Amino acid sequence: MEYQHGGDIYTNNVIMDYSANLSPLGLPRGVKEAVYKAADQCACYPDSRSMKLRKELSGFHGIPPEYLICGNGAADLIFQIVQALKPKNALLIAPSFLEYEQALKASSCNVAYFDLKKENGFQLREKELKNWLEKSGLDFQMLFLCNPNNPTGFAVNKEGMAEILEYCRDHGIFCVVDECFNEFLQEPEQYSVLDLIGRGGYENVFLLKAFTKLYAMAGLRLGYGICSQKEVLDQMNLIRQPWSVSSIAQAAGEAALKERSYVEKTRQLISCEREYLKSALSDLGFQVFDSMANYIFFKDLRPKALIREKLLYKQLLDRKVLIRSCFNYRGLDHTYYRICVKQRKENEAFLSILKSIVTEGK
Incomplete structure (x- = not known):
């Protein structure tokens, strides 16, 4: 392969x-120390529900812990959300992260593409996307949005994202918003949809975040998702592996939030x-x-x-x-x-x- x-x-x-x-x-010093300490507990099974980490994430983001799900990196959660919802037709922005397409095709989903234009600097423009969706006449159940986009690095501001998410909500499209690189932005809160989810009314959104990039924890594998629709998270919990997040990764995540x-x-x-x-x-x-x-x-x-x-x-x-x-x-x-x-x-x-x-x- x-x-x-x-x-x-x-x-x-x-x-x-x-x-x-x-x-x-x-890797931050505090995270490294937490990893060393957690190694002493490796004879025990990890907490399958990542309860302590979810509680820490809840306080960190100001959202209910029941909105959170943890996974073995963001990629694990990408596959889970697709398997949980099983869309028949999905839309991808292109170019963008390869794992979205892989997860969709593994679930036998039909994939269409909204191609970004070189003459626009490969930047996503929300009004162009909405017009394309309107004219396509296609019935999509899922849309992936990477913000900032990978590999282009351009980010759509929160107002632009809200415009897309509202359109999708009104047309029955579930949105997976990948913000794994959001914290590297100069003003990350200006581009995140986290507070939109927290305020309610966006049950059609699954927000994807990870410790991988920001804390240089790629080898530890730790990501998490945020969604206010209980049924979606319940379905993901039914299909996920019970011990997908190691005790070392959970301890590292808890320590990272203090950095x-x-x-x-x-x-x-x-x-x-x-x-x-x-x-x-x-x-x-x-x-x-x-x-x-x-x-x-x-x-x-x-x-x-x-x-x-x-x-x-x-x-x-x-x-x-x-x-x-x-x-x-x-x-x-x-x-x-x-x-x-x-x-x-x-x-x-x-x-x-x-x-x-x-x-x-x-």
Whole structure:
């Protein structure tokens, strides 16, 4: 089976991984200590209902604990929500995260696509989506929205999202909103639909969040979902594996919620270094799109890149640097790439290698 995502340091011999979008500060100290301590409890089964973690998340977000469900990473919950609702027809924004399509097709769901336009910078415009839905005449039961979108990094503000969610509510479409990268935004609350769910009236929404990216916990696997429709969560609980969230992951999540200064430091670092990288990539001749998250989406405009498949990916891999080729995203070709944002010293080293590749070809 071909590896479909970033972070494949197992197949490739790399010394620098720019393909996985995690906090550049690494695992927080408090989380690491919680992991060590939780290891002593590994002889016991974990709490299948993640009650303590859900209680902590309830207080953290200001929502009832019964709105919450935890999973073995966000991907686990993506498959669960699809299996729970079993839509016959679903709509995906393209390009976007690959796991949505995989989960839908595994459930024998028919998938249609709303293709983002290059001339619009691959940005989702809520009115265009609504008009397309109106004119399509298709009966959709589910829509996935990744905000900020992966791999493009653009986010739709809360007002725009509300417009889409209200349309879907009125037309019987259940929305899965993926906010796994929301906390990397400069003003995350301006783009989150969390308070909409908390206020009520959006029972057609399942909000997806994860510890994976923000706290650099990819290897621990911990995600959670928020939904005010009890029947949806009940159905998910019926089909999920009973011990899908380990006791170590639960302890790590509880500790992570206390790392507020870590989150703020991460956000400030990302904001500064993202602009630094975007400017540098543009100066090197790449077409850089307007990412707002902790990753940058760009296109290789070199003439030889048009005729040599995944040229930049291969050139960097020869130097033991891994980036994310976006070739397997719908609507993109082998000239599109995504890189994460790291700390300045790492970014300078990466750009030095990239500059040597670009200049040697001139």
